Amino acid sequence: MDLRVQGPAAPDAFLSAADLLETEYELSWPVHVRVRDDPDERTWAGHYSNAAGDYHVLNISRQAATSAMARELALHEFSHMARYEQSHPSHVQSTEEALYLALTGRSVERRKLAHCYQIANHMKDIYADDITISVAPAEKLVYFLESQLAAALADQPSAVPRADWTRTTAASDPEITAVNAAFALALVERHGLVDDDHRLYDLAHAADDDAPNVRVDEFKRQFRSLAPETNTSDYRKALVDVTRAYAVGSGGGPQAAD
Incomplete structure (x- = not known):
């Protein structure tokens, strides 16, 4: 190199x-x-x-x-x-094109649209980390995922804000935190990196509780089931499905694209 x-x-x-x-x-x-x-x-x-x-x-x-x-x-x-x-579909597919296919004719909050780009990055990360984990020990990666999720949960806005202080930085959004938890679980399960009693599961459960409109298990399934050897059409459909599910899905679970 x-x-x-x-x-x-x-x-x-x-x-x-x-x-x-x-x-x-x-x-x-x-x-x-x-x-x-x-x-x-x-x-x-x-x-x-x-x-x-x-x-x-x-x-x-x-x-x-x-x-x-x-x-x-x-x-x-x-x-x-x-x-x-490699011209892998995950890395050459236009995110803007997928969002256009997923959200045309829909009214979407600006924050959710921004989160859709993060979700698209998670799908790229799945395929990049298939390589990363194949060539290096994953202990630090697991710790990194755990610490990032724990920090996001700790940084969420309090249900009963105190009157004697004012937040000067943006709090973590519970809905995208739940999707991030789903990504972390999908990655470690895809490669068998942790046991069932790992702290990541407790953190993901807490993230799920904090975001009733986002079902962590459904998004985990969507990320985890990405085919190792995908093609352009299948990858585009998967990206359309998961972004539409997050932005406009009534229950937060992935819906089939039209």
Whole structure:
């Protein structure tokens, strides 16, 4: 892998992630890692072309790049790049097209529309993490999913707000938190990563209770059942189904597309 790290972070974690990926997969395009100062940047991958050719960009905050999760975060993004180079349906399907098919003629809240993009990213993540988990131990990934879900549950608005303080940051939305819980369970069950008594199940149950219009089990089934070897038509239908179910489904469970 042609890897170039730009910014205030040592390259070790990225080189280690590249070594893991290359035990089973190969990236043909160069990878530019851009370490950014803004801690809210998190991580994401982009795919670009210029006069010199095609290349990937891994954007990551300095906080993430120097954390204990740096190697795992980088490996996850490299896995997205591998899926993109494979022209895997999950990574070349237009999210905007799927949302248009799912929601034409429907009235949808702005927040739910934004959440639909997050759900589409979860479906990409399922396929990227099929690669990630095949080449590296998953203990840190499970802990990351658990800690993220626990933090979201703790950050939800109180049913009885106190009169002596004012929230200055947005609280977690219970409905998308429930979908996030479904994604976490789907991923660990898809790969047999945890036992039935793992704390993730307790957290997911709490998320389910907090969002009566979103059935965690139904969304978990939808994420978990994504076929490893899908085609463009089947993947588009699955994405349409799950986004429509979240945005307009009466009971929160996936509905068949028209």
